[in-house]
Amino acid sequence: MFNLSLLNLEFTHPWWFLALPLPLLVFYYAPAYRTKQSAIKVPFFSQLIEALGETPSSGANQLKPSWWQRLTLLISWGLIITALAKPTILGTPQVRESFGRDVMVLVDLSGSMAEKDFTSSTGQKVSRLDAVKEVLADFVKTRQGDRLGLILFGDAAFVQTPFTADQDVWLALLNQTEVAMAGQSTHLGDAMGLAIKVFEQSHQEKVGEDREKVAIVLTDGNDTGSFVEPIEAAKVAMAKGVRIHMIAMGDPQTVGETALDMDTINRVARESGGQAFVALDRQALSAAYEEIGKLEPQLYESSTYRPKQSIHHYFIAVVVVMYLVAFSLATFNRRRSSRRRWNSESGSGQKDSEGNHA
Structure with a gap:
């Protein structure tokens, strides 16, 4: 049991903080997940990409989170570990x-x-x-x-x-x-x-x-x-x-x-x-x-005792709110990107049809 007397805060299970570096171990030692994409095999691949002027890529892509997604994950992990340590506020000493x-x-x-x-x-x-x-x-x-x-x-x-x-x-x-x-x-x-x-x-x-x-x-x-x-x-x-x-x-x-x-x-x-x-x-x-x-x-x-009030549920509540906000933002950005792509495709299609018609 770890006690921060100046803050009147006590952690019932402080050994949970040993799990804080666990994501770093997973990042360095566990292989990253790669998404598969459809591909066509052609015997004249080198001539094709040379003619197109494109740079070849591997057949699977590794998803990379943005900076705010990384920050959300780090903060969430810290809050979850803190909640598992069960922080408790100590009240005024009672006799x-x-x-x-x-x-x-x-x-x-x-x-x-x-x-x-x-x-x-x-x-x-x-x-x-x-x-x-x-x-x-x-x-x-x-x-x-x-x-x-x-x-x-x-x-x-x-x-x-x-x-x-x-x-x-x-x-x-x-x-x-x-x-x-x-x-x-x-x-x-x-x-x-x-x-x-x-x-x-x-x-x-x-x-x-x-x-x-x-x-x-x-x-x-x-x-x-x-x-x-x-x-x-x-x-x-x-x-x-x-x-x-x-x-x-x-x-x-x-x-x-x-x-x-x-x-x-x-x-x-x-x-x-x-x-x-x-x-x-x-x-x-x-x-x-x-x-x-x-x-x-x-x-x-x-005997002297201090009343205790656990506040671990507040940390879990913050994590839930953060994820709701993060998923809402991701959904909004995805829909906005889809709308832009659809608008651009619609605009190019109209240009092609006008050019062909002319």
Whole structure:
């Protein structure tokens, strides 16, 4: 395959150009075709041509093409060889990406996420939600090739970001979240059910693409009044091929509505094929995401290709047009010569008849 990068042109079968000198070999080594003409043998041939003053010629004539016929043949041969080499125009390089995993992050926005019991990377006390944003910003950088989604939950669950490969957009929408924007309570089971539904809808839209499905749930309290029990949602997730990793933020020893139900959290992770983590501080939260990164390594393939468009048929079309024009001109010239010959013969015949008549 021969590629002319400057012209964005590629020849699929360039070895056909080796046949370009073939007409020269035929011209020099193959005998020319000679047309036969009628002749009369006479014993006094030499005396006859001497009396007529004519120069004798051979009994067969070799047809010789005119200059424009030779040029037409040469150009046609070059175009045919070029068409056989199959010239192809290369389009603009395209990148084909194959994403291997969908990751849905579920973030608890209940009122307790405003507790400033986490320390930022600069050493300042920040809220649990701010710590989540900071750690997720680092986590996202390690998820090249994954499609990310974001679900927020409190009194209800809603999709903040559908699955997308644009990490910047995903982070921007995460940073827009505020504590209690979804309510004060923790409807964990409903959020998990919504995540499963989003996975199902995405799978139906992307028929033929088999992606792994992972959900990461961050919560600092137990489930309070979900229509779907978290354990039941975990069983459905397992049946749908969705692994759920649970990250419990806060102190497991706390009591009340903000207490962590570690039994439920551990069972949800186990029932869905995931793992459970406890994050008492930012360091533990970062360690949990690092561990999830090891459990869910990147599945990503990227390939570059250039669309191709063959143009060999245009060369054949030019050859056809050239031959149509050449045959039309030859026919026109032949008819014009015949008409002139007929007119001259008619004129000489009239002169003879007038002379004889006189």
